[in-house]
Every structure is written in C-alpha cells, then in structure tokens.
Amino acid sequence: MSLKSFAAKIFAKRIQRKIDAWASNPIVTQEKVFKSLIDAAQYTAFGNDHHFDKIHSHEDFVREVPIRDYEALRPYIDRVVAGESDVVWPGKPLYFAKTSGTTSGAKYIPLTKDSMRTHPDTARNAILCYIAETGKASFVDGKMIFLQGSPEVEEKNGVKVGRLSGIVAHYVPNYLQKNRLPSWETNCIDDWETKVDAIVDETIDKDMTIISGIPSWVQMYFEKLIEKSNKPVGTLFKNFNLFIYGGVNYEPYRAKFENLIGRRVDSIELYPASEGFFAFQDKQEEKGMLLQLDNGIFYEFIKADSFFEENPQRITLKDVEVGVNYVMIISTSAGLWGYNIGDTVIFTCVKPYRVLVSGRIKHFISAFGEHVIGKEVEQALQEAINGTAIRINEFTVAPQITPEEGLPYHEWFIEFENEDGDVSAFAKAIDASLQSQNSYYYDLIVGKVLQPLKISKVKEGGFNEYMKSIGKLGGQNKIPRLSNDRKIADRLPII
The missing domain is CATH 3.30.300 (GMP Synthetase; Chain A, domain 3)
Incomplete structure (x- = not known):
C-alpha cells in the first residue's frame, strides 16, 4: 500500500465521521442551515424586500418568500450581473456559472465564496465515502479523468464567468493535480468531438483508475478508445475500477458500458448542479443518494401532483415521505431563495435521507392525463x-x-x-x-x-x-x- 492510499483511508474515516454526525441529526442540521442563511442575508436587498428581520420560522419564510424560478428571480440576478453588491447575498459572487436556459436564454447562476467551496468538497467526500465503505484506495495512485467543460473563464463586471464543470477544475486539490487528465490545453478545446479525440490521444497509454462524466459522453470516449486500440476499455486500463457519473440514470447504459469495458466496475452517482451540489451515492448497495444537509442549502419540497395549484403546500425535510414524487425547492448560500431548480426527487429512505432524481417538472408526458415521469x-x-x-x-x-x-x-x-x-x-x-x-x-x-x-x-x-x-x-x-x-x-x- 502506498503512503498516498494509506493517508486517503485515514482521511476517509475522518470525513465519514463528520458526515455521520450531521446525517444522524438531520432536522437540527437543516434548522441551523436555515438560521445561518437568513442571518447572513438579512441586510441584502433581497433580505430587506422580504423582511428577513421578521423571519424566525419556516412558516414566516413561506409567508415572505414565494417560490421562484430563474425568470422570476431574474430582476435580482440582473442587478448582481450588472455589478451591484449585497443584492441576494453579502458582497459580490466569485463566479457566475453560465448555463443554457430553454426559455430565458443564458442564465447566470451566482457562485459565492460560501457556496463555491461546497462543490469540490462534496465531490471529494463522495470518493472518500467510497473508500471508507469498501477499503479500496489504490486508485489514488493512478490517473483520473473528469470529462468536463472548458476551464477558461471570461469576466463580466468584475466577476468571472464560465461553465460550472470548468470553474470547479480550478479547485482540484494540489495533491490530485499530477494525477489528473486531460491537460489544461485539451480541456480548453471547445469543439466536443475534437476534444474527445485529443483526450483519447492523451490517455490511451496511461494508467487510468477513475473515469468520470455524463454517461452518454463517456460512452463516446470509450468508443473512440476501442476504435483506436482495438481493445476493451478494461483491458486497456487494467486498473480502472471506478466510474463516477451524474446528470442521468446510469442503469439504461450499464449493459452497454460493461460491454465496452469488458467487465463490471464500481460506480458512484453524483447529483451536482450549478445551483448546488445536492447529493451523492454514499453506499454501494443502497438505493438513492445521500442528501447533503450541511452544505449551505435549505430544502423545501412540494408534491409534484399539486405543484401547479395556486398555493401548493411547502414542506420541510421532517414531513417528507418515502416514495412520493416531490419538486425540490432550495435556498442557498449563493443567494437563491425559494428557488425551483426544476428537478423532481423521490426519497428512498429517511434514515438517513436519500433521494433519487425522478425527472424534471417540465419533462413529463401528460398529453392524455397519464402523468408519466x-x-x-x-x-x-x-x-x-x-x-x-x-x-x-x-x-x-x-x-x-x-x-x-x-x-x-x-x-x-x-x-x-x-x-x-x-x-x-x-x-x-x-x-x-x-x-x-x-x-x-x-x-x-x-x-x-x-x-x-x-x-x-x-x-x-x-x-x-x-x-x-x-x-x-x-x-x-x-x-x-x-x-x-x-x-x-x-x-x-x-x-
């Protein structure tokens, strides 16, 4: 066992204890997050407009802060993008994560000093929980690839702007930098097909142990590797044993991937978004991902069946039920308040709180009243x-x-x-x-x-x-x- 993998196991146990501490006290943890968010933003423009000085409970919050999507919150976000301070969160954000909106054009999601750190830390914790559970840590000595957007950023009124995955690339810990592929230059290639070809050239002869990305795009990478080497991915990368993914359900792809790899590998599911890193798979044999309750995010839930009613009931974690389809509403340390990210989730258990992403509230079929999700x-x-x-x-x-x-x-x-x-x-x-x-x-x-x-x-x-x-x-x-x-x-x- 290398010194690096030995140290990883010790660190993993320490992080697992911290996670166990808040996961075993979920309601208290969320109450603390709620109070800290309200206190921090009390003197912002949004806090003044919504009487944060009078908010002492969730009932107060529901009375003062309506549910909003990006378009509804946009008048405030536009002020932040224009360079104004203390609008939705104290000061100015560190970054804007630029995303493509279906109806709003480009969306600019603020990433603050308080929220930014949670993205790399939570991704790290997902890997550490895997180490703590399985005892497997040798992969830290090999090469790791994270298929992601370009790390190049622009600037808009003094705030850097980029894609979330590219921004997070700036926060990869130093102890992982030498293990990380592809190169900075390759990551900056805009055209995806050209980029994947370059990634294949850089990685085909390396000892890849972790591969991460959205399954459909990792599939393209695997197919190009096989085309060039005429070998299954698992033969090419003998020590590749951990696939990390997010964005879509892996199960429909699993048979295809096992065929491309030539064997089964462990996997970790993540639930990241520009608005926050919400959950990750903390146990290999458990269904669902551990909801991150200590990440500067306060969660509310609305039953999907009643979401489009005039005043749907907003509940907190203590009132959710297993198996019910909920629209997830968030308030965050990036200044998103009562924010509908558009995702629906189903709780698989409540001790601890684990969720599956069931779909998008706008992505469904009900042309005939069937409500298929x-x-x-x-x-x-x-x-x-x-x-x-x-x-x-x-x-x-x-x-x-x-x-x-x-x-x-x-x-x-x-x-x-x-x-x-x-x-x-x-x-x-x-x-x-x-x-x-x-x-x-x-x-x-x-x-x-x-x-x-x-x-x-x-x-x-x-x-x-x-x-x-x-x-x-x-x-x-x-x-x-x-x-x-x-x-x-x-x-x-x-x-």
Whole structure:
C-alpha cells in the first residue's frame, strides 16, 4: 500500500465521521442551515424586500418568500450581473456559472465564496465515502479523468464567468493535480468531438483508475478508445475500477458500458448542479443518494401532483415521505431563495435521507392525463432489458397525438447498439412495466384511449447529430428523457 492510499483511508474515516454526525441529526442540521442563511442575508436587498428581520420560522419564510424560478428571480440576478453588491447575498459572487436556459436564454447562476467551496468538497467526500465503505484506495495512485467543460473563464463586471464543470477544475486539490487528465490545453478545446479525440490521444497509454462524466459522453470516449486500440476499455486500463457519473440514470447504459469495458466496475452517482451540489451515492448497495444537509442549502419540497395549484403546500425535510414524487425547492448560500431548480426527487429512505432524481417538472408526458415521469420510463426500459442481450446508446419519449391510423400512443425513440431480436416484443415488455408503475397510463390503455407504445429506431449517432445541430454536443448537456411535445422527436433521424 502506498503512503498516498494509506493517508486517503485515514482521511476517509475522518470525513465519514463528520458526515455521520450531521446525517444522524438531520432536522437540527437543516434548522441551523436555515438560521445561518437568513442571518447572513438579512441586510441584502433581497433580505430587506422580504423582511428577513421578521423571519424566525419556516412558516414566516413561506409567508415572505414565494417560490421562484430563474425568470422570476431574474430582476435580482440582473442587478448582481450588472455589478451591484449585497443584492441576494453579502458582497459580490466569485463566479457566475453560465448555463443554457430553454426559455430565458443564458442564465447566470451566482457562485459565492460560501457556496463555491461546497462543490469540490462534496465531490471529494463522495470518493472518500467510497473508500471508507469498501477499503479500496489504490486508485489514488493512478490517473483520473473528469470529462468536463472548458476551464477558461471570461469576466463580466468584475466577476468571472464560465461553465460550472470548468470553474470547479480550478479547485482540484494540489495533491490530485499530477494525477489528473486531460491537460489544461485539451480541456480548453471547445469543439466536443475534437476534444474527445485529443483526450483519447492523451490517455490511451496511461494508467487510468477513475473515469468520470455524463454517461452518454463517456460512452463516446470509450468508443473512440476501442476504435483506436482495438481493445476493451478494461483491458486497456487494467486498473480502472471506478466510474463516477451524474446528470442521468446510469442503469439504461450499464449493459452497454460493461460491454465496452469488458467487465463490471464500481460506480458512484453524483447529483451536482450549478445551483448546488445536492447529493451523492454514499453506499454501494443502497438505493438513492445521500442528501447533503450541511452544505449551505435549505430544502423545501412540494408534491409534484399539486405543484401547479395556486398555493401548493411547502414542506420541510421532517414531513417528507418515502416514495412520493416531490419538486425540490432550495435556498442557498449563493443567494437563491425559494428557488425551483426544476428537478423532481423521490426519497428512498429517511434514515438517513436519500433521494433519487425522478425527472424534471417540465419533462413529463401528460398529453392524455397519464402523468408519466422520467423515473418510470427509465425503470420500464431497464426491466425490459434485464435478461436480454439488448444494449442501447440513447433514448427519448414523446406523444404521438395524431397518428396516421389507430389510437394515439407514446413513441419511444431508441438508438440501439444491439437489438437482439424482436423489437415489438421489447416494446410490449416496456409497456407492461409502464402500466404496472403508472395507474393513469394503465387506465388509458385498458380504456382504449391509447394504444400500447411503439418504438422508432434512431440511426447510429442520430442523437449526437441532433445535439450537434442545436449546439449542445458534449459537456454537461443531455437529451431530455421525456417531452410533452414533438420538438425533439420530429428532428431525430429515423431508420
């Protein structure tokens, strides 16, 4: 055992004890976070406008601070972007994480001195929890790759602006810098396909032990490695045994990845976003990710079924239930208050509090009143794949409201790597699972309002072609699993 891996094990145990301390006192931890946030922002413009001096409880907060998305909070954010201090948080932010908005154009999410540190620290803690649980630490001696956006930043009214993953690259600890790939120059390449080719050239002969990124883009990297070396990734990188991912559910990709790698590797799921680092998988055999309660984020939840009502009930952690689909609302040390990030989550347990990302409140299918969410289509696909040799590269689902003949249906657009037989039987298996999960969908099928789903095969590389056509190939961009319209569906190249 190297000195570095020995030290990692000691550090991992220390961090695990700290996490256990707040995880075992979740409500008290969140109450402390709530108070510290209100106290810190009391004299900001937002704090004055919303009477933070009178807020002493969650009930007070609900009365004074409405739920807002980016567009609703934008008048305040625009003041921050213009260079004003003490607007939503004391002082000015260190960075703006620039993201692509679907309706708002570019969004500028503030990253403050208080919030910025939580991003690299939480990513580090996810790895340390894995070490503490498994005892595996030898990977710290090998090379690590994090497929991410460019670390180059611009400046806007005295504040640096960049992509979150690129900004975080500036905060990689010194003890990991020499292990980290690709090079700074390669990371700065804008064109994703050119960048992946350069990453392949830099890493193909290295001892890669950790690989991290959104599965669909790591898949592209793996395929290019195999094309160049004519070897499975696991043979090329003999000591590669840990895959770290976030952004999408890994399960639909797992069979494909194991085929590319040539064996099974451990994995850690992360739940990061520009607005905060919310959760990570803390146990290999547990379902769900540990919600980060001591990260300068105060959480509220609204049942997804009632979210669009006039005054939906906002609850705190102490009142959540396992198995219920919630819209997650956050208030943070970056000055986001009562902020709807658009994600829906389901708690898998409450001792400790673990969540799964179930989808996006705007990404669903309910063209016929079925209320189908992301978690349901992912589970249906995975159940249909189990026990088969089918492997898929990517998929999305949209309603077909006006078919040429017959009843309407859900149309599944799947890019197969390997179909393994009868696609119609595969569609039936998916449909059966979806009916068993969603009673609304079941009733619509049984009541002859909908016909069972149909699969349309997307040509090889078709999803990448679509993403490239809209300028979102690579980085942190990903295909929505569900749409309530056909804006994506009608642009996909079908076989």
